[in-house]
Amino acid sequence: MSAAREETETTETLTAPAEDYLKAIYAIGKGSGPAATNEIAQRLAIAPASVSGMVRRLADQGLLAYERYHGVKLTESGRRAALRTLRRHRVIEAYLSQALGYPWDRVHDEAERLEHAASDELVDRMAATIGEPEVDPHGAPIPTRDGSVDETEYTSLAQLDVGVSGVVVRVSGENPAMLRYLAELSILPGKKITVRSRAPYDGPITLSVGRQELSIGPALAANVLIAPLADRAGRRG
Amino acid sequence: MSAAREETETTETLTAPAEDYLKAIYAIGKGSGPAATNEIAQRLAIAPASVSGMVRRLADQGLLAYERYHGVKLTESGRRAALRTLRRHRVIEAYLSQALGYPWDRVHDEAERLEHAASDELVDRMAATIGEPEVDPHGAPIPTRDGSVDETEYTSLAQLDVGVSGVVVRVSGENPAMLRYLAELSILPGKKITVRSRAPYDGPITLSVGRQELSIGPALAANVLIAPLADRAGRRG
């Protein structure tokens, strides 16, 4: 019977750290599941002890459902706030890339700061200017103004069976060096990929991209999300 | 013999409030003069007592020369930081206006937040995209990357003699309602204006803008900065 401590929920402006927490919790829980204190701490690169305090404050604002020792979940209001921030972030990324020629490995860091400063109006104007994009430069879906997102879960390249082909829909992870490397290999959203072989014990995965053949480690492959094509396995191997 | 407390001056990133203080001090001292505690407080809409503490911290960082009870002055390093922020602010205003169709009465508030979040690279890309503007939408000069600004002081419309003509170079002040009103009257940077008459005791000033004749109060006129044209007084009255 945890006392429901609601606050007047008046869409008071959130601080930048608060928005970061909500984004992290959303990402962990995929929008609805619970998030563990340690995981939040790890994502935000802060000490777990710091999370307890902040989480309590966010719960007091009605953004989180929090039960001591049992992680947190976003409330409806928290989810909305998280999606608003996510929309800002991704629209900004898309805008930086399309309108200002920002390199795809650097849009993330810039957007990470701007998302807390840009007004909704600015974000909407950016979106309109580049033709209301549906995904950011990494292929992540952009939440709509009214808070809905495509939450389709794609298979990662690391899980794809040998012989299967698919289209890269998204690259998760924001490490610039990794993004540059993937770009070098031409593993980019929209590209068609076929898994040629997979070495056991977490060995390298061989694939064809266009007319190139290359192999990458499973850690990298796990960041590449694929929409499988009609499975014509056996066509070759 | 005030002990010169220098800190290693390692261009550590400034907080948003710190940048705001430096901007305010720059604006008050016109880049070099001293700024009074009370005036800083007023510009930033905070209590004078709050200024003392912050000013000490900025002095400790080598950004200000501060002597108790005698106001502050920017150091060279402080001046550079102030101009960097000012450049960000004005480039962002110009970009919002030119690239995103932002209305001129609203660019200020948006830029006020973005200036603390945008990287130098972003600001430079914005500037390049709109053709390296030299002034913002209100006519304020944009500092260059290397920290130089046009510091010309223009005459305000309130001080202009009757009969004198000039071109509006800049509108100071950022009150959206005031800006909208000026736009309505077509008193905008680039417009040619002639002072027709001036009522005594701070009475209204009559002027022609284009083929319109209108009159405004001296408080408003003080915000309109003019580059006088060759003085052909007597051409009319």
Next chain:
DNA sequence: GCAAAAAGTTAGGAGGCACTAACTTATTTC
């Protein structure tokens, strides 16, 4: 099912930045 490990919490502290109240220093003004 109980002890060890893992996860999560509180306690206490620090720095930034604001506030009010009370005090000190400068500046006016006669």
Next chain:
DNA sequence: GAAATAAGTTAGTGCCTCCTAACTTTTTGC
């Protein structure tokens, strides 16, 4: 030049967000 006024300062708080250290609860592994 001394009293009144203005300007500026310190003192004491509070909130936000982070930290480390020490403690508690939950989970795991045998």
